[in-house]
Amino acid sequence: MTRINFEFRKKVLEEIPELKKCFQCGTCVSSCYAEKYIGSYSPRKKILGALYGDKEVLSKELWKCATCNACDERCPQGVNPYEVLTKLKNIAVRENICPESFREKSDIIIETGYAFLIDEKVNNNRKALGLKEIKPKESLRFVKNG
């Protein structure tokens, strides 16, 4: 049986008020890539769990989502389950619940302005095609305190 964690429930509903719009129809589940191919993953149940204030919803399992956005497309209530799951991920990250390589990937972006590291080979390939050289940028460092 799920025990309601009222404190967590309050926090989640403050941050994700659109949770309340969900009427648990399951359209998101039947559209879901993660549920169909990876298994044991239901956006509907995550939303129900969050509504119950069940802290178990904050798990690495959230990263089973393939970001296909089919749930957002089809949800008849405008809940935007993908966005809700993203917001749950944000809370999970704050509680240090996330896949191992996760922070690294986002650190690279903030530190270099690019999602991938740029080495000499990259610019040699670009030069051979007559394209301009690219360099890491510091322009995103101002968002660092996240």
Place this chain on the structure above:
Amino acid sequence: MDEQKAGNREEDNNQKKYAFFPGCLIPIRLPLFEKLSRDFVTNLGVELIDMDFTCCPNYNIRDRNRFLWLVAAARNLAIAERGKLDILTLCGECTQTLKAANELLKDKILLLKVNKELEKINVQYNGTVKIKHILELFYESKEKLTGFVKKPLEALKVSTHTGCHLLRPSAMLKFDDAENPKKLDELSSILGCQVIDYSTKTLCCGVAVFADYKDSVLESVKEKINDIRADALIVGCATCFLQYNKAQLILKTDLPVLHYIQLLGLANGFSLEEIGYNSINRIKNKAFEEKLNITVP
């Protein structure tokens, strides 16, 4: 930075100048796609201006902190706005991020909060920039595109995969019918190809979860590949391009996957070598190669 004169950007539907947003993946991993894109767009009579853009940013930042994701996206939008230009994107992910952020920032209170962060670097966003993906530009320029066809690919049967991050959520992205996308089909048939529909057309390529759930993703790719009755799969997104090449190498299936910019190159008379078939594409197929040399009378 190039500063265009203030004026009629809003009213001018036939805009000739864009802030060019190549993203990260294409300039770093697939520079040939950047080169081909720049050349074709320029040949359409459109000028591309390079600006101080960063990663859009992608879902790794969005998953970590959605507000910072929005601030960083707004920074890119603000840079384009300062130059009085709309944005032309190449990549699916960039398109989704920038369009979604732009929609979310219609919320004036949120915009105010974001601008408070942007104050730190002396930029502000006012919500006036529009974002267009290169396929949308091609679709608007269909007549001119027809003029590029020197070698109609009439013997070639293709199926298309537009890419999730171009299609969904359609209320925000306004790219195509998300359940039954047709634009990439039409763009392929302009080049002479016969387009074959299939039932798993909107199935995700699974790249975001490939590292952690490899077998599951391979299963989904196999389902899609087996569903396609064509000589090649044409994709609109560079991430999907890499994913379908990589996954098929493991699956040992042999459906050539081409980005639309490569298909356009072939129709324009480029050789397989020149569109990167020998260097970038991992899946080779003799029957496909031979079909390119057949001219239908």
